[in-house]
Amino acid sequence: MAEILIAGVGSTAFGNHTDRTGRKLFAEARSSALEKSAVPRSDVDALYYGNYMGETSEKQSHQAPLMASGIGTPGLEATRVENACASGGYAVADGVRAIMSGEADVVLVGGLERMTTLETAETTAALARAADELHEGRPGLTFPGAYALLADAYMERFGGTHEDLAHIAVKNHENAATNPNAQFHDRIDVEDVLEAPPVADPLGLLDACPISDGAAAAVLVSGEYAAEHNLKPAVAITGSGCGTESLSLQERGELTRTKAAESAAQAAYSQAEVTADDVDVAEVHDCFTIAEVLALEALGFYEPGEAITAARKGETVRDGQLPINLSGGLKAKGHPVGATGVSQLVELTKLLAGTHPNADAAPDAEVGVTHNAGGTVATAAVHVLEVAE
Amino acid sequence: MAEILIAGVGSTAFGNHTDRTGRKLFAEARSSALEKSAVPRSDVDALYYGNYMGETSEKQSHQAPLMASGIGTPGLEATRVENACASGGYAVADGVRAIMSGEADVVLVGGLERMTTLETAETTAALARAADELHEGRPGLTFPGAYALLADAYMERFGGTHEDLAHIAVKNHENAATNPNAQFHDRIDVEDVLEAPPVADPLGLLDACPISDGAAAAVLVSGEYAAEHNLKPAVAITGSGCGTESLSLQERGELTRTKAAESAAQAAYSQAEVTADDVDVAEVHDCFTIAEVLALEALGFYEPGEAITAARKGETVRDGQLPINLSGGLKAKGHPVGATGVSQLVELTKLLAGTHPNADAAPDAEVGVTHNAGGTVATAAVHVLEVAE
Numbered sequence: 221m222a223e224i225l226i227a228g229v230g231s232t233a234f235g236n237h238t239d240r241t242g243r244k245l246f247a248e249a250r251s252s253a254l255e256k257s258a259v260p261r262s263d264v265d266a267l268y269y270g271n272y273m274g275e276t277s278e279k280q281s282h283q284a285p286l287m288a289s290g291i292g293t294p295g296l297e298a299t300r301v302e303n304a305c306a307s308g309g310y311a312v313a314d315g316v317r318a319i320m321s322g323e324a325d326v327v328l329v330g331g332l333e334r335m336t337t338l339e340t341a342e343t344t345a346a347l348a349r350a351a352d353e354l355h356e357g358r359p360g361l362t363f364p365g366a367y368a369l370l371a372d373a374y375m376e377r378f379g380g381t382h383e384d385l386a387h388i389a390v391k392n393h394e395n396a397a398t399n400p401n402a403q404f405h406d407r408i409d410v411e412d413v414l415e416a417p418p419v420a421d422p423l424g425l426l427d428a429c430p431i432s433d434g435a436a437a438a439v440l441v442s443g444e445y446a447a448e449h450n451l452k453p454a455v456a457i458t459g460s461g462c463g464t465e466s467l468s469l470q471e472r473g474e475l476t477r478t479k480a481a482e483s484a485a486q487a488a489y490s491q492a493e494v495t496a497d498d499v500d501v502a503e504v505h506d507c508f509t510i511a512e513v514l515a516l517e518a519l520g521f522y523e524p525g526e527a528i529t530a531a532r533k534g535e536t537v538r539d540g541q542l543p544i545n546l547s548g549g550l551k552a553k554g555h556p557v558g559a560t561g562v563s564q565l566v567e568l569t570k571l572l573a574g575t576h577p578n579a580d581a582a583p584d585a586e587v588g589v590t591h592n593a594g595g596t597v598a599t600a601a602v603h604v605l606e607v608a609e
Numbered sequence: 610m611a612e613i614l615i616a617g618v619g620s621t622a623f624g625n626h627t628d629r630t631g632r633k634l635f636a637e638a639r640s641s642a643l644e645k646s647a648v649p650r651s652d653v654d655a656l657y658y659g660n661y662m663g664e665t666s667e668k669q670s671h672q673a674p675l676m677a678s679g680i681g682t683p684g685l686e687a688t689r690v691e692n693a694c695a696s697g698g699y700a701v702a703d704g705v706r707a708i709m710s711g712e713a714d715v716v717l718v719g720g721l722e723r724m725t726t727l728e729t730a731e732t733t734a735a736l737a738r739a740a741d742e743l744h745e746g747r748p749g750l751t752f753p754g755a756y757a758l759l760a761d762a763y764m765e766r767f768g769g770t771h772e773d774l775a776h777i778a779v780k781n782h783e784n785a786a787t788n789p790n791a792q793f794h795d796r797i798d799v800e801d802v803l804e805a806p807p808v809a810d811p812l813g814l815l816d817a818c819p820i821s822d823g824a825a826a827a828v829l830v831s832g833e834y835a836a837e838h839n840l841k842p843a844v845a846i847t848g849s850g851c852g853t854e855s856l857s858l859q860e861r862g863e864l865t866r867t868k869a870a871e872s873a874a875q876a877a878y879s880q881a882e883v884t885a886d887d888v889d890v891a892e893v894h895d896c897f898t899i900a901e902v903l904a905l906e907a908l909g910f911y912e913p914g915e916a917i918t919a920a921r922k923g924e925t926v927r928d929g930q931l932p933i934n935l936s937g938g939l940k941a942k943g944h945p946v947g948a949t950g951v952s953q954l955v956e957l958t959k960l961l962a963g964t965h966p967n968a969d970a971a972p973d974a975e976v977g978v979t980h981n982a983g984g985t986v987a988t989a990a991v992h993v994l995e996v997a998e
Contacts, residue, residue, distance in 0.1 A: 241743065273664070275662070275664060275665065275735070276664065279742045279746060280738060281662070281693060282691070282692060282693035282739040282856065282983055282984050285692075285854065285856045285869075285983070286741065286856040289855045294854075294868070295852040295853065295869065295871075296852070296853050297702075297851040298692075298851075298853045299699050300690070300691045300692060301688055301690065302671070302689045303671060303673055303674075303688060303689060304671035314688070314703065317706055317707060318706060320711065321706045323706060349664050349668050349671070350670050350671040351671075352675065353668045354630065354632075462687075462688075463684040463685070463686060464673070464674040464678070464684065464685050464686065464687045465678075465683075465684070466674065467671065467675040471678070479683065479684060480674075594674070595671050595674070598671065598674040599671070599673065599687065
């Protein structure tokens with residue numbers, strides 16, 4: 221595909237930002253990305269912006285022009301994408317496609333979520349709207365319950381224990397401890413996870429990502445634009461893929477695979493002309509510990525049934541053969557829904573460029589992957605990033 | 610640009626559909642478009658789907674995979690676009706871009722809104738979230754009020770009367786009377802408009818579009834795909850443009866121009882290599898009568914200050930030199946928000962193909978334009994359609 225380079229990235233810290241409006245949070249990420257890119261604001265051709273629940277959390281729909289006007293380019297095209305927790309990843313994919321179409325040379329991709337403005341029960345209700353209202357929401361299924369069903373199905377078929385899953389949470393907290401943008405900096409151990417209050421059996425409180433506020437943004441430019449303006453970004457997007465599966469779990473043939481992510485990965489790998497074996501590092505959608513397992517198998521890093529022990533065996537930890545979620549992941553970096561897919565791009569770009577505080581864990585990494593999922597992976601966006609030549 | 614053909618279009622009737630879920634409404638439009646296109650469902654590469662208030666009206670976010678799974682293509686890429694009342698037009702633009710990028714040969718674009726599930730006050734509140742919450746929503750500005758401000762500003766600068774605006778409503782009801790898909794089939798006269806209950810001075814009830822349920826869809830294919838499969842669609846999209854302006858009115862330099870639509874029109878005309886003078890027929894965003902005036906000027910059909918008398922002079926009526934909103938427009942065909950931009954494409958395609966019940970009003974039309982706006986035209990999408998060669 222056409223060369224697409226990541227000219228600059230920016231992010232707020234993730235956590236509790238009830239003292240700032242969404243537009244101020246996004247402005248911080250946007251300004252940071254634009255400044256680092258050295259691209260003049262007036263060169264930005266379009267904004268693709270992920271947001272999930274702004275109409276509920278801030279009574280603000282139609283956020284794209286609000287977020288675009290801060291860029292200062294008159295008449296800028298701007299689009300809000302809402303694909304639940306995959307909103308950010310799909311915004312990135314739209315940005316890639318805009319450059320590929322030849323209609324844009326410079327695109328800002330970004331995402332934002334404010335979630336702590338609401339009571340926890342309201343946030344849970346808003347999140348539940350990402351499931352099938354008729355067949356899941358109305359009968360009372362929430363996302364912790366849905367992922368518990370997936371964990372049950374997985375363990376029934378392949379074996380594995382809650383202790384296996386606990387190692388994933390421990391690993392991601394360990395990674396977040398040294399990431400200043402992460403929501404949690406406390407290290408936890410396996411016992412902490414196993415003894416945490418149960419949420420939906422077999423998952424407990426420390427198997428789940430937190431409720432977060434935060435924003436992330438990245439400036440993408442075409443290879444031609446970079447050459448003309450003497451920009452030399454360190455990292456390129458070489459593959460972009462998206463996929464879907466039925467929104468409700470009941471319509472799926474099996475619950476131990478996430479086919480939307482498999483489709484997205486195949487498309488992204490094919491475009492990048494890489495295979496799973498080429499990948500050195502990945503940021504994957506670990507909204508619950510079991511979700512990281514499903515992600516690693518959908519991405520082809522592990523055969524079905526084998527990823528559940530990956531963290532426990534030390535294969536995906538900081539010093540393992542395939543470090544996963546060196547940022548801390550959704551689990552410990554935090555999960556401001558609409559920002560997450562873009563944040564994965566931000567963190568992975570820094571890891572590949574060697575500017576991330578945890579980059580020393582992947583010093584020779586050349587190929588990385590982001591995996592962003594919506595709902596129970598009814599939507600997925602996968603991107604392949606490579607060190608630019 | 611690459612050749613993009615409209616292989617099939619479909620729509621529900623617009624009106625009150627409280628007896629059907631959103632997924633059933635969209636399925637009707639989707640199936641109709643796919644059947645007319647003669648494109649096998651498994652060839653569809655992506656869905657771009659406009660929806661504004663599904664999380665409020667049906668407690669259903671994350672609608673893209675729900676609407677995609679009915680197509681039956683496994684792993685299909687699907688994206689929900691939310692740009693307020695321009696959601697549908699932006700979904701069309703995304704579909705065009707996906708084909709231009711070379712990544713897709715066949716794209717389904719669609720939109721849906723269910724609005725009558727809510728009490729009217731709840732719908733008004735949900736719509737108000739498309740304005741700037743901080744500077745407009747919180748102080749109490751609603752959309753009838755905002756468009757009344759625009760009407761006041763226009764009349765103060767250029768003159769014109771409520772009676773001028775009334776002729777627009779009369780014209781659009783006249784057109785809807787013979788469109789089976791329209792919400793209203795009753796003809797009205799100028800006196801009816803002037804005597805209707807006031808909503809926000811100078812606008813009355815018959816200056817405003819109704820609250821509607823409805824869905825629309827279209828199948829877009831690349832020229833190569835059409836040639837390979839021996840399809841001969843009658844109409845092509847030759848230009849696609851999007852633009853934005855500040856979300857709040859207070860940040861704009863002037864209130865008598867809609868610069869987002871001007872930017873979108875310039876981009877679309879440039880891509881299509883046409884000028885405003887080439888346009889034979891148009892479907893424009895007349896959520897209020899004054900909005901049609903602003904649209905005709907932004908599209909370059911009239912100089913600033915001159916469009917307000919266009920309907921009164923008979924220039925934009927059915928037998929006029931430039932028939933506007935032969936479908937009945939938002940005013941009388943109805944305005945299910947997320948569907949509107951796609952519905953404009955559906956109606957204009959039929960007008961240019963000669964299959965619309967009102968096509969006799971534009972028998973020689975070769976070039977048409979759709980104009981879809983979000984909020985007080987903070988976002989706009991413009992498409993140029995031409996009879997295919």
